[in-house]
Amino acid sequence: MAQENKGKKTGLLARINIAIVVAAAIALALCYFTTTNSVDNVITEEIEPYSVAQLSDGSKEYFFKLVDYDYHYSGIAFYTSHQEVTAYNMGREIYSFNKTGGFWTSSPGSTYNFVEINEKMVQIAVIIKPSYDIVANQKITFYIGSSYGMYDDIMTASMPRFFASMLVVFLSILLFIYYAIMHEKQNLSRELLYLGYFSFFCGIWSINETDVSSLLMNNKIVDSLIPYFCLMLAVPSMIMFFDSYLGIKTVIFRKIIIGYSVVQNVVLSVLHFTKIAEYRETLVFTQVLLMVAAIYLITGMVGQIIRRNFSRRLEICAAGLSLFVFALFVDVAQYYRALGDADKVGRYVFLIFVFMLAWDMIKESNEILEKGRRAKQLEVFALTDSMTGLYNRNAFERQAKVEAEKGGSLEGLVAVVADANGLKHCNDTYGHEAGDEYISIVAELFNSVYGKYGNCYRTGGDEFCCIIPAGRHINMERLKKLFMAKVYTANLEGDYVFDIGVAVGDAKYDAKLDRDFRALLKRADAHMYENKRELKAAIS
Template sequence: MVQENKGKKMGLLAQINIAIVMAAAIILALCYFSTTDTVDNVITEEIEPYSVAVLSDGSKEYFFKLVDYDYHYSGISFYTSHQLVTAYNMGREIYSFNTTGGFWTSSPGSSYHFIEINEKMVQIAVIVKPVYDIVANQKLTFYIGSTYGMYDGLMTNSMPRFFVSILIIFLSVLLFLYYAIMREKQQLGRELLYLGYFSFFAGLWSLNETDVSSLMMSNKIVDSLVPYICLMLIVPSMIMFFDAYLGIRCITCRKIILSYSVGQAIVLTILHFTKIAEFRETLIFMQILLVVAGFYLLVGMISMLIKRNFSRRLEICAMGLSLFILTLIIDLGQYYLDLGDADKVGRYLFLIFAFLLAFDMIKDANEIIEKGRRAKQLEVFAITDSMTGLFNRNAFESHVKAGGSLEGLVAVVADANGLKKCNDTYGHEAGDEYITIVANIFNSVYGKYGNCYRTGGDEFCCIIPANRHVNMDRLKKLFMSKVYTANLEGDHVFDIGVAVGHARYDSELDPDFRALVKRADAHMYENKRELKAAIS
């Protein structure tokens, strides 16, 4: 019954997991389709500056004519990354974005800018100053239209990607909780924990890269630090996870990559906070290390395929990781070609990939538990008497062979009287019922204090340990009264008769356990003779 309940619980957990996945998929679909509506009567179009001037400090000044735009156009929007922005109308400042992070960073971060305009404005100038030389040649795209419409459009298009990034982080949190709760019970390896770290840093990085995050994030300092820190932390967790999950075991290569990753993180952090070279200026080194880590994993999988070391895990990684690395390369290329959220596909594949990996590991852990449970069941079946539910002769012999201290031990034996007559008169089914009734009575009285065994066809024994102080004469009277009650109130055609005896270990009389049981048998046969004499 207990095992059945456990099986039902496992089935219920599996159903809950499937329900969560389906709910997440439905929410994602609703999020996508409910955010694809366009705002009616909203005009948004790209606008080109009529003149661009390069200033002596490296800034670029963009001039826009507005004479051809009426009241329907309420703003100009554009996106910059690590640029200071100021806008003027007729020499009067109408917009600025120039608050840097001071000690934390010299950059104001990345942001969408919305400069409000009206039909009275003839011309505006936008000055964009790069914080780092490496971003000086960013190609900016300007749009003019309804400020609300442009903002809503950006939010609408980015919301599905934002939601997927949230799901990746949520998945990592679930992995952490699952590992903390089930680590001991399922003897989980650290690969599940490493996957949690890998998913968390990847999800946090991808979340920060979405347009939704850029529009909603008020702390641009965090916005300019988090993605770089996440990129530095992704590599160690990724290497440690796949090494443990696949068993690549290239210790030298792993140590080199992990040591270089830690060293690089320390050096780049020092360079950043000393203002020698901030994270954005050293981003290329983080990206190169990420590609090297991906290449290491691909080579490791290929070597396992060459060695014909096939496994379900390798198949999952061969498909998922190959696609993930391919999209990583594409997204990195897109990062340098276009501003804004360059991770168009990778986060979707990563969510599916991470879910498959987590599902596979949890499934393996559950299979181990199920095998252990079945082994335990077989072990229980091997030492349990199927008819009575008591321990069987094998269990009794195992106890005898185990030895141990006999001091204070009590052996109780019982024997059903007239079983052969019951079988001959009423059949073996009645005989089985007879044995079952005697076993139940014997276990109900003596089983509270020790282990009860069916040692033969109609023979029973209970071994009571020394730490159980019981009145054996009282238990004998209770046992005989229950036999009497069973005969009086029982709905069966035969009369139950049982002889019982016991013996407490005596070092002078009992050289071993079997001698103790033999003395209990002798006591039982005395009781049998007394019962026969009483009947006659």
Template sequence: MKREQGILIGTVIAAIIMMFLCSVFTFSDAVSEKALTTCIPESVSITEDGKTQYDFNLQSYGQDIGSIVFYSSHQRINVYAQGEEIYRLSNKRSIWGNTPGWTWNFVKLPSDVDRLQIEISPCYKEVEGQKQEFYIGGGNDIYMKLLRKAMPAFIISVVILLVGLYITIYWTIVHKGSQIDGTLLYLGIFSILLGLWSANETDVSALIFANRQAGSYIAFVTLMIMPMAFIMFVKSFLEINDNLFWKLICYFNVIIILLEHILNATGIYYFRQTLWMTHIVIILMLIYLFVVITIKIIRRQLDTRYKYCILTLILVFLSTIIDMAGYYKSGNNSGVFGRIAFLLFILVLGLDASRQTVARLKKGRRIGELEQFALNDSMTGMYNRNAYDYYINNEKCFDGCMVVTFDLNNLKSCNDNYGHRVGDAYIINAARIIENIFERYGKCYRIGGDEFCCIIPKGKSVDIERVIRKLYHDVDVLNNKRIIPTEVGIACGYAVFTVDDMELERVRERADEEMYQRKKEMKM
């Protein structure tokens, strides 16, 4: 799953970079936004090429009309007052597409205009026949009413985005150094994508953010990536034992994303025309989830925790189906219901996944503490005899390995004369010297009360006599500091594993023999 996790993260990063570039390089093509109001056309006619013409008689609206405002989606616009063109919204061909996206058109009307004609031409066949509503006047209160009407859906979308950011940051912090899987990461990425897509689909985004070509691209690309993030989360959360079909769907999703970008960049088909490909991926994802959940139900593999997931998934299924049906029927985006369903899904499963994560962290911390207690010496922090025995019993190759053994001089007399408290300080300070010098070469162990050893895997490459001289020097420095009311002495010896040795313990015995010989020399 790490490979697919990397693909998902890489795809999201690439998408964010593309969104940023789109926002930067298409900003100058954005349409400005002002106030809105309402108006009804006197007549409507449709030409053979799909162009729709709306004729307005403005005499009944008074002298100071102000502006006419209307919403368009991937359409070219021409507005004429008394036969003279006063507004145009045309294609802006770029790598991001060849349409203005979806936007609010604000047309300032001359004060003496009586007749108005608006021509709306679809950029491609898929956007023909869209229902249009027109607003007339220049009141700021109308603009605010439209904002307030769309604000609930926008706020829910922003909450989804913020929850996703929080989950992702939380996972990033807690997963380091722990055995936490990617469940929360997938949910966080899905929530971020959903929040971006959902917020961008609201009228608040269309009214506030001027760069609608960038907004159109953001909506398409976030929708493209969402199925992959969603299926990876549900598979991880439900512990689905499938290593084939979910990968096929994820890879198919990546292929579709690349194909849609290639078609859009070459001008063969644009994002709006290839949106059905993304919908196929979504349908495949829903079918897959329906099948695996049904199998779990049949096999009675669902506990209470999974049942909550099933209930929220049902809401997601319904809202997705309603959203897609509404899109193909009228071209409208999803309303508050769909967003609430997804927010409920994210909160319920996010809380449950967080609870699991906390439980795993506590369990991992306990295991780590037990492992540390079992393998580390509590006084010195070195590896203990258990760790030493585990290493020599499980390591398969000791060729060229060097064992250095150490013994503390006069520790018994130190305990007898100054007490065990001073004796412990003796051991701790001596162990610190040994570890500071030898740890860079291998692992250091306390294998007895005053016995230590270091196992150096590549011992032949180490100038061990120079290292031992450094050990003696540091012992002299410690004695000169007079931290301990007795003289510290560390005797050491070493031996190297040869082809004649059958086990490492024999090497340690030879090292001990040399160490005791040096110990005698130190006492002379």
């Protein structure tokens, strides 16, 4: 019954998982279709500055003429990454994004800038100052239109990618929950936990890179640090998961990559917080390490194919990991080619890949659980008496062997034996069906009294035994009287064609009297036969 409950819980978790994924997909579709309405009929246009000036501090000043734009155009929008921004109209500051993180970072972070304009403005100037030399040559694209309309368009275009990233994080949380609940019951390895960490870090990084996050996240300093932390933490969990999942087992290379990753993360963090070289300036080292990890995994996978170690896991990785690594290379290339959320397909590939991996591992663990449940059922069948439901002779001999191996540690163990009187007479007079009913009734009565304190066995045709562990404070004489009272009540109220008679005897292990478990049973048998003689004498 316990194993069946485990199977039901596992099936319920799987159904809940599928239902949540479907609900999220529906929410994604609803979000997309309910956020596509434009605020007005104004089409957002790309606007070019009529003049660009290079300032002595490394800043660039962009000048825009607004005489050709009427009241329908309420803002100029553009994306900056690690750039300080200030906008002026007629020498008056009308917009700024230049608050840096102090100890945490010298950069204000990344954001979409919306500079409010109106039909009275003739010209505005936008000054953009790079926080680091490495971002000084970023190509900034400017758009003019309705501020709300541009915001809505950016949000709508990015929402599917945002939800895909959210699903990755949600799936990783489900993996953590599943592992916490099932790892002891199913003896799960840490593979599922490593996959959860890997997908969680990649999912958070992916969310942070979406335009939705850029628009909604108010704390740009935190927003600018999250992706670096996640990318650095993703490498060890990525290596540990795939190394275990694929069975690559190249311990030396794995330790080198993970060890180097830890050392690099510490060094880069020290450089960042001492302002020698901040995370954005050293990002290339993290990206190179990601590439090295990806190459290591592909090499390991190819090695498995060459050695012909084909498996379901290898097939999944051959398809999913190849697409993921391809998306990783494309994403890194796009990062340097375009600002903002340039990843168009990588998130979807990663979501599908993680879902495939999680599904395969949970399915595999469920298959193992099912095999264990069936084996347990077979074991129960092999050790259970089909007629009475008590443990059978095989189970008794197994337990007797265990008790015999304990030697001198049997002190306090109690053995109770019982024997049904007149079974042969019942079979000869009323038939074997009545005899079977007789045995079942005696078994039920015996188990109802003694089964509360130990395991009850049917050791022969009409013979029963209960082994009560040491440490139970039981009044055996009271139990014997209770058992006899139940036998008497069964005869009085049962309306059976036969009379129920049972002799019972018990003995508590005593090292002075019993050299082993078998000797204890003999003493209990002797007391049972003594009780049988007393019952016969009482009848006669």
